[in-house]
Amino acid sequence: MLSPANSLPTSGSILNNETIQARANWGNQGKLWSTLAEIGEFLHIPVSPAMHAETTLFQHVHYKAGQRIHTLGQEFDTLYLVNCGFLKTVLLDEFGHEQVLHFPMKGDVLGIDSIHVGHHSSEAIALSDCDVILIPYKSMVVLSRQHEELEHALFSLMSRELAREQTMVTMLGALSAEARVSRFLLSLSERFSCLGYSRNVFNLRMTRNEIGSYLGLTLETVSRTLSALNELGLISVNQRRICINDASALKSLRKLPSNKAKEKLTECLQSSGIANWGLTPVLN
Amino acid sequence: MLSPANSLPTSGSILNNETIQARANWGNQGKLWSTLAEIGEFLHIPVSPAMHAETTLFQHVHYKAGQRIHTLGQEFDTLYLVNCGFLKTVLLDEFGHEQVLHFPMKGDVLGIDSIHVGHHSSEAIALSDCDVILIPYKSMVVLSRQHEELEHALFSLMSRELAREQTMVTMLGALSAEARVSRFLLSLSERFSCLGYSRNVFNLRMTRNEIGSYLGLTLETVSRTLSALNELGLISVNQRRICINDASALKSLRKLPSNKAKEKLTECLQSSGIANWGLTPVLN
């Protein structure tokens, strides 16, 4: 039943009333189909009685780490709602060089950026084993006209994505490497927290190279920056295991002190305990 | 009737059938109201007979250069469709420092990024005198449920904006100053061309500082880069007047040659005429 690789089932991803007995396959583990009401809950939108009454079913698909959910140039006809697992979306430039756009996880929707061109302009790749719900765009449009909350949720979702990209633009345009890495860790922390995981201790699911691509840095700079934050005591790093020790310091961090300033200040700070390196607000 | 400053008319921006005689005010100059069908044409969407029959009217508002269309924190309830003129949208960081997000012009829609939070997270400022059509979000939602093409056009519009931000992210994350400025000029050229202006000769409507903010560079770097492109003959710059001489060279430009490479190559190239500086594909 499950289509493990790129060969997605192009038809049959929606069931009508006649085939609703497929629900017999359900189980909390390895669930194969979801209702509209369940999708509404995943997206944190108020679910109306009308939506509960909706019998359309949406197929789940499993992907193993490394597999592609969609590829560059592939025809766009379905949105993908991440049920569990971790992924990356990448843009490929003219030489095939990957640029990471985002690290989607549970509750995120893939494919929105491809509606207007009819084919995928990016690729989505599973970083861990994933469970993804297929939502055919056409039926989404039909349902959104029937259920007002759903339509607003879609607009809201797209608006949120747009705002997220805007904050990325400002990060890349204006912040230092230290600030980018700090905000990246805080953003991950916040998202894990929303999903019920620990806010302070978590595992990175991506390589330094992928983080660097996402943040507009090289893998070496990411590695060095993590080491520096570690030495300052703001975080603890051990390979992919991260522990956030001082979130508010990470939030307000603009720039790490220059080596010159460090040397000047080292002796002064040796007695005063915790240094306030990196906490001085630096305009621009 | 016109509300020239920030004090937008909070009610009455839509007319119903009873006040339709306001259409008597029309004229190509200083037009005050537009129909849904006209808005559909502005957005380049197929206009159905049903949309032509729609009698709802949308108000135009004029802004003078320097005025704000919406400000940070202002309640979001209407989308703004640019009818004519040039603007910038900016994000303000915690210290009030401006970061330019976009330079909207005719056909662009403002406010999409604010749907999900209910208030504006950015500001829009007129760079020239502008004519803007107010589209109350609520009535847009209602109409989009009645007119299928309109709903798809909205999804498509938001999807396109998202894709545009993504290309900005990759520019800021991976490209050199020269490549950023080149692509910026090409993008302007393309947009002007779509609006019926010259593709090769145009006036910049923004300062070097605003360009720099948009591209994640300083104004000095922008100025220097324009001068360099000018010296190479790819463009001609005179203050804000730009002439694009070699669009394809601009497209393929990755990096300008380093000073070192320049010195090495200068003598070799003096006889061979046009240099191919900057045209060698440089990965990463």
Add this chain to the structure above:
DNA sequence: CGTCTAGTTGAATCGCATCAACAAGCGTGG
């Protein structure tokens, strides 16, 4: 056990920011 990938760290280089001086345009007001 060797191979491959991921990660860390150092040294040298380069690209862009920063600081500064200066020119040009432009409206204001004596």
Add this chain to the structure above:
DNA sequence: CCACGCTTGTTGATGCGATTCAACTAGACG
């Protein structure tokens, strides 16, 4: 009318921050 302030743009000198290149370690895997 020119003097004046103010904004915008250009160009040079210098320094910092991130990249680049390189060496090395640690796991993963067959």
